[in-house]
Amino acid sequence: MAVTFSDLHTETGVKSLESFLSGKTYISGNQITKDDVKVYAALLEKPSADLYPSASKWYDCVASTIASSFPGKAVGVSISSQAPSAEAAPVKEAAKEAAADDDDDLDLFGDETEEEKKAAEARDQAKASTKKKESGKSSVLMDVKPWDDETDMKKLEEAVRSVELPGLLWGASKLVPVGYGIKKLTIMMTIVDDLVSVDTLIEERLTVEPINEYVQSCDIVAFNKI
Structure with a gap:
C-alpha cells in the first residue's frame, strides 16, 4: 500500500496510514526509520487518537524519537493527546530537515531490502523445519x-x-x-x-x-x- 506526501494531507491518506499501522507491534523508538520521519513531516497534524489510534501512537513515537535526536531544537516540546500546538513546531522543523534530502513520494516505510527478505525467508524455513512432522x-x-x-x-x-x-x-x-x-x-x-x-x-x-x-x-x- 503506497502512501504519498500528498495523500497524507487528506483524510483518506490518514485513513490509509491508520490501516497500514493497525495491528503493528514493532513500532518502538529504536526502530524509527528515515521513511517514518518523512511521513511524519508530511502530516499536517497529529492523527486523532479516537479515530486513528495506531497512527496517533506511531506519531507520538516518531515525535519522541526526533525530540531525543535533536535536543537543541526540541527542548521543552511536549506531545499531548490533542492536535499539536505551536510549541510542537521545533519537532516538526527537525523532522522536515531530516527528510529534506528526499522530497519524492514514497511507499510508507519503504520496501524490504534483500537482506531483510533473506532473513525473513530464513526464519520461515527454520519454523517450517521445527514443525515438520516425522514421516509416517x-x-x-x-x-x-x-x-x-x-x-x-x-x-x-x-x-x-x-x-x-x-x-x-x-x-x-x-x-x-x-x-x-x-x-x-x-x-x-x-x-x-x-x-x-x-x-x-x-x-x-x-x-x-x-x-x-x-x-x-x-x-x-x-x-x-x-
Whole structure:
C-alpha cells in the first residue's frame, strides 16, 4: 500500500496510514526509520487518537524519537493527546530537515531490502523445519512363496533379509505349511512410508535375480499404519 506526501494531507491518506499501522507491534523508538520521519513531516497534524489510534501512537513515537535526536531544537516540546500546538513546531522543523534530502513520494516505510527478505525467508524455513512432522511408518506382514518343496527355505529367508534399504527393518518370521510339503515364509517388516514402497520392494528386489532363485512370489497379507 503506497502512501504519498500528498495523500497524507487528506483524510483518506490518514485513513490509509491508520490501516497500514493497525495491528503493528514493532513500532518502538529504536526502530524509527528515515521513511517514518518523512511521513511524519508530511502530516499536517497529529492523527486523532479516537479515530486513528495506531497512527496517533506511531506519531507520538516518531515525535519522541526526533525530540531525543535533536535536543537543541526540541527542548521543552511536549506531545499531548490533542492536535499539536505551536510549541510542537521545533519537532516538526527537525523532522522536515531530516527528510529534506528526499522530497519524492514514497511507499510508507519503504520496501524490504534483500537482506531483510533473506532473513525473513530464513526464519520461515527454520519454523517450517521445527514443525515438520516425522514421516509416517507402517507395519507390513508379507508371505514369501518358494518355487517348490525342494527350495531351501533357510537360504530363502537369508536372501529376503539380505535386502537392505533406508527406512526398511525386517522383523519376526515363521514358516507356514501350505500343502504338498511346501512351506511359505511369513515375515514382518516395518517401513518408513516416504522411503519405502512395498510394491517396488517386491517387484525390483525380492522377485529378481539373484533372490528369485528361491522366491517365486510375494503377497502382502496385512498393511497397517503405525
